[in-house]
Amino acid sequence: MRKIILASNNKGKIREFNAMLKSVCEVVSMSDGGVEEVPEIGLTFVENALIKARNASEQSALPALADDSGIVVDALDGAPGIYSARYGGRHGNDEANMQKLLDEMKDVADGERSAKFWCAVVFVEHANDPTPIIIQRAWEGEILREKVGKNGFGYDPIFYLPTQSCTSAELSSEVKNTISHRAKALTALLEELKVC
Numbered sequence: 001m002r003k004i005i006l007a008s009n010n011k012g013k014i015r016e017f018n019a020m021l022k023s024v025c026e027v028v029s030m031s032d033g034g035v036e037e038v039p040e041i042g043l044t045f046v047e048n049a050l051i052k053a054r055n056a057s058e059q060s061a062l063p064a065l066a067d068d069s070g071i072v073v074d075a076l077d078g079a080p081g082i083y084s085a086r087y088g089g090r091h092g093n094d095e096a097n098m099q100k101l102l103d104e105m106k107d108v109a110d111g112e113r114s115a116k117f118w119c120a121v122v123f124v125e126h127a128n129d130p131t132p133i134i135i136q137r138a139w140e141g142e143i144l145r146e147k148v149g150k151n152g153f154g155y156d157p158i159f160y161l162p163t164q165s166c167t168s169a170e171l172s173s174e175v176k177n178t179i180s181h182r183a184k185a186l187t188a189l190l191e192e193l194k195v196c
Helices: 011-021 045-060 081-086 094-104 173-179 181-193
Strands: 003-006 026-029 064-073 114-124 133-143 159-161
Touching (some): 003 011, 011 026, 011 173, 011 181, 045 064, 045 081, 045 114, 045 133, 064 094, 064 181, 081 094, 114 181, 133 181
Parallel strands (some): 003 026, 003 064
Antiparallel strands (some): 064 114, 114 133, 133 159
């Protein structure tokens, strides 16, 4: 089975990627591969994913898969966007990030709270790959006024899915891993380009 490195230390992402890819390739995390993080200095999800993929491949000498994802809120002109993981201050503080978003949205009327989770996935065969594979997918929803549900991570408890009549945090991981932005992007990547 082909081995690739996943350019992430986010436990939630690692769990999702492993669940979705385990039948087609062996995924090695950054920590298992001895890869150090690189600053995400891009201005878009694609740029940040490409920076992470090239860095992981260079340090591990393995093909690399990276994603950059976040929540894009229409009423906030796309914020938090690429800053989703550190929106509330410290990187990866889900509670602070959600609270800041709820505070920013407190005066936004129902019916105007549309948002989407956005995912850019990049795959490189090697660090200098001149033809990286890039896939982007969205998952449409709305921002609630309070948290509902215990599953998932990040903004899942305040991301309501009208098509499912629940939040992302109320979905089982099995269902989420078939309909989320990340699931759609990975499915497209694997189907279209036979990465692994």
